Amino acid sequence: MDSSAAIVIFVGLAIGLVYGAVGLLSGFCLMSSMRGWLAEGDGRLVRTYALAIAVAIAASQFLAGNGMADLGKSIYLQQTFSVPVLFLGGLLFGYGMVLSNGCGSRALVLLGRGNLRSFVVVIVLAIAAQMTLKGLIAPARIALVQASQTTVNVNSLPSLLASLGPGEALSRALAAAVIVVALILFAFAHPMFRRSPGQIAAGVVVGLLVAAGWFVTGYLGADDFNPVPVTSLTFIAPIADALQYAMLSTGLTLNFGIATVAGVFAGSLITALATGRFKLEGYSSPRHMLRSGSGAALMGIGGVMAFGCSIGQGLTGVSTLALGSFVALAGILLGTTAGLRGALRVQPLAVA
Template sequence: MLSGGNIVIVGGLLIGLLYGAVALLSGFCLLSGLRGWWARGDSRLIRTYALALGVAIVATQLLAARGVVDLGKSIYLQPSFSAPLMFFGGLLFGYGMVLANGCGSRALVLLGRGNLRSFVVVIVLGIAAQMTLKGLVAPARIFLLQASQTTPKIISLPALVSLAGLSENFARTLAASVIAGALIIFAFAHAPFHRSWGQIAAGFAVGLLVTAGWFATGYLGADDFNPVAVTSLTFIAPIADAVQYAMLSTGLTLNFGIAVVAGVFAGSLVTALSTRRFQWEGFSSPRHMLRSIGGAALMGAGGAMAYGCSIGQGLTGLSTLALASFVAVAGILLGTAAGLRGALRVQPLVSADAQSGPLS
């Protein structure tokens, strides 16, 4: 019989495999969604993302309301956090995502499809994240964290709603219903999306995979003698851990995040090969490579400061309705907007690579 820790590893691998396949087939990506919506008027991908978030919120809050998973044990609902640092980290991540033309999860997915640009992004992101979490940049991050962190009485949206005198469960239900309902209405308030059955399926699938991660780590992996971190889909620290594990595996232990990273790559690779989507791709110029490296470094450092990425905070963090996650996601969206529009807009590269499809 598998122990709780081994169940979590197997669960992470399966969740990663499914996410890799779904993301490759559907093009699931926050950056692609925002770029398509703002630049081309095609909002189907951003509506897929909204649907995934709505489903994740409903299902995750249902698990929490029934006492199946204690979300308070996750990093998103810790009593102390630094809103300025998380917002700043989100800004860096969002702008870096535009520079690198895709987030960490999308880079993993496209790496499985043969995109060698993504290999560079994954490695640099992992190194930058590890430097910010535990390496040369860590003292600066810790100093900023200690100088700006607070311990607010209210750390989640349901707790904020409960100030109106509502019970905890009713406040949770009300907050989740309003946010998730608005997201799902937005997703389906678009006629072309109604006909995009693949995108609808992808939205439901990703939202349920986020919930499956909470269930795997918070319920199946619950063990007082061998506790595991309560978490779900996220890619900044896990990519950093995966890079380190590849180099020092004999001195490290597998965890849920590393298993998810491996699963996403494997799921994408198998799907790409079986559907004949696999194709080797590389950089078009040194400038292209430098831009990707710079974007990956910003994503790694920024994601470490923000405690997550466009998936880790944008889906998993927001599924907990943590106020800190709303702060981080606001930074990510503003950083992405700065990279796509305005004075700091990242100019597109005109190349054969751009014609064959963006990283995101």
């Protein structure tokens, strides 16, 4: 392993450690945020998520504008993509997230705290994602993408704005500023959020971790002879890769995503042990396990179709201002809302 690849691995591990600790202490999770907002009337966590997006966009676009990360090399800023598949994948992921009571990153955090339900979620999610990436479901996914994909001249909000006249730098600044200001105003308009320094800190830290991922893979890890994929926090494919690496490590290579997954689990475990929060928990009934596993499968399939999860698209993808990421995030939010309210609402399980 050369020096640049080693740097990417170690920094990825460090980013995961911090995310795991912050996720455990703050409860950072889109599903929990949406449930608190829509079902329980508590809007603090959704403001944390909004602040994280704002910080991720501001910091990531700063890096891109100063040549410290080429976001155009990421999977999000492609000229050809399928809007229907991105949106459908988001819907599946969002609904699956409600069934499983959390996303992939949250499952890793809870697993570190001793939640054995999350072990099932992580394993099923990984298998379903790998099946959709390279296995039995892959041909159907590829056929669906090929039948519905379109090639566009503009693939991001800055490029869309630039097509109307402003230069690239100005378009980037304007697009980022409008969204960042709107999200910050939304976050701090909530009185209880303003009085929650822990949630404010969590939003800022998670947003900066996204930018840190772009910086290490796009700048520190840049090597013309051995290029590292430009990426940042995301959890669907990395969880699948991590499971495969655990089984077949001699034939595979460590990467940023695998290191991040390991870091999140370790960070949560260390924090849980240090704060006395570690507690073994399991399923209350076979029906509970079936629901949770079904949600994990939907997240694995939908996350691959959407090119990411509530973190991978909701934070990392959106930080690039890619149009496709906003489509995927819209699907995730709609799928989550459907699981929390309305005719398709996931009903609470009866206590065994």
